[in-house]
Amino acid sequence: MFKIVVLVKAVPDPKRASEIKIDPRTKTLTRADVPLVMNQLDKHAMESALALKSRVGGEITAISMGPPPAAAILKECLAMGADHGVLLSDRAFGGADAYATAYTLAKGIEKVGSADLVLCGMASSDGSTEWVGSELSVFLDLPVVTGVKEIIGSSEPWWQVKAHIDNGYRELKVKLPAVLAVTRELNTPRNISFSGIIKARKKEITVWDFDALGVPESSLGLAGSPTIISDLRVSESKREVEMIEGTREEKAEMLVQKFADAGTF
Amino acid sequence: MGGSTGPVWVFAEQSDGSVLPVSLELTGQARKLADELGTSLEVIFLGDAVRENTQILFNAGADKVYLGEHPDLKFYQSERYMQIIVKLAQEHQPEIFLLGSTATGKELAPLVAAKLKTGLTAHCIDLTLDQEKRLEQIIPAYGGLISIVCPEKRPQMATIAKGVFLKPDTSEPKQGELVLLEIGNEQDQRIELLNVVYEETEGVPLESAAVVVAGGAGAKDLEGWQQIVDLADEMGAALGSTRPPVDEGWVELDRMIGQSGKMVAPELYIGVGLSGELQHMVGITGAKLMVAVNSEPKAPVFEQVDYGIVDDCREFLPVLIENIKAYKADKA
Structure with missing residues (x-):
């Protein structure tokens, strides 16, 4: 059976992410009560998995690494149509950089069993490192294509894909099993149906902790991260703002005058 | 060099044989870092018949250029490029390795970093050395600036976007050592590049807009x-x-x-x-x-x-x- 693994990440709601800030005094992050949502690009990975499943058949497992509340986005994946949801969650996984995250996810994928295709979003809205897909491909010893905007599936082991380059795209053939990190152009994620929610309600999320993964603690979380944060500081602006006030019409008029004064027209 | 500190490395990306501006900018910044560390600056340059374009890398400050030429290297191909760079890095143990935040750099950098079991920082907006001569990689986040270091693993790797660092003056011809890499004919076993298509972007280009x-x-x-x-x-x-x-x-x-x-x-x-x-x-x-x-x-x-x-x-x-x-x- 064709096995697809989709990697999903719970991120602070991008619409409210700016509420999380560095406290200038304590140099720590202020814990604003920002809800976790599924990373937008991962929805495209999920949609791609569903479309492929309907064409070539198979089974979809959604995997996420994160705190217990991240189980909610796995429920969302089940409601979209995933067959299984696996949450990698343990204090020992905390503080992981992209390298340790990719390593932990790779161990989770290995435990799920031989995946034919691993799909993930090209980047996450919170970290924006874009490393996880590529790094875990190394840990799994699989080929990877990033920036994927079109997948031409097949029953053969060699699949054709289109992927971004700067100022254009490349067409590649990649031999499965493989990792594909996808972009928004790939598809439009489906909305969750009411029946999907009902079905998802009956399914359990599998939670794997440190013991379940069975890898040394030194390769996980903060301990397994080659990079660390050495300093946090508040950035100071060099500009002094002048607020333009008045009625809407007045503000527009004054602004156009500022543009004109700057030689814009 | 002979010192205990490994060289500073830059991956020079090319398009149609020409070195990209971002790679020259990184070479300029890497020159400063190499001088501060008292080590050499070495640039990796891969392509097809691109030898005539190596001089600009020396002019930008490279002490040494590792040149890999082969028809297969005309366009970036993940597995070939990664294997060449990883092998070279294992031989020469660079202290720092910088790549542009291009589509290629963003795929290649994490592949190399994971193979070398080292850290990689994305899209830095500044690179300096801290008191312990570690590479301080600065990124914006949470309304402030975060410094990231890679204390133990080497090389310390980072990607940087075009325009973060100034383009160095390359008008003056400079000398350096050119090292030709032996590039075999081995085929990629898992990925085959079929075609590259360039697309015109619509509208006013961002980089030059008033x-x-x-x-x-x-x-x-x-x-x-x-x-x-x-x-x-x-x-x-x-x-x-x-x-x-x-x-x-x-x-x-x-x-x-x-x-x-x-x-x-x-x-x-x-x-x-x-x-x-x-x-x-x-x-x-x-x-x-x-x-x-x-x-x-x-x-x-x-x-x-x-x-x-x-x-x-x-x-x-x-x-x-x-x-x-x-x-x-x-x-x-």
């Missing part, structure tokens, strides 16, 4: 976004974006400004319906005059611009566009 109109999540929907497009058109401006409109599909990825997008330096920047997250704002520090429109008076963007207007962009932009039209008509 006026940039950038929009954010405050547009709320495609209809709201269209008003931002209309404003850009009315002003003959290049259209820019923060990440949310890209994720929403209102605008193409190549319009994103900031840490993981493009760096711009227009005469006038107008930010509409965006909160002023540093990841975006670091892309416009070179702008001369900056204006922001946002409905939230406490939005951080108002601490980072010259003129601010508190208003719902969806209500304000039509009025602004009418006023611009009227002004132009008056002058005509």
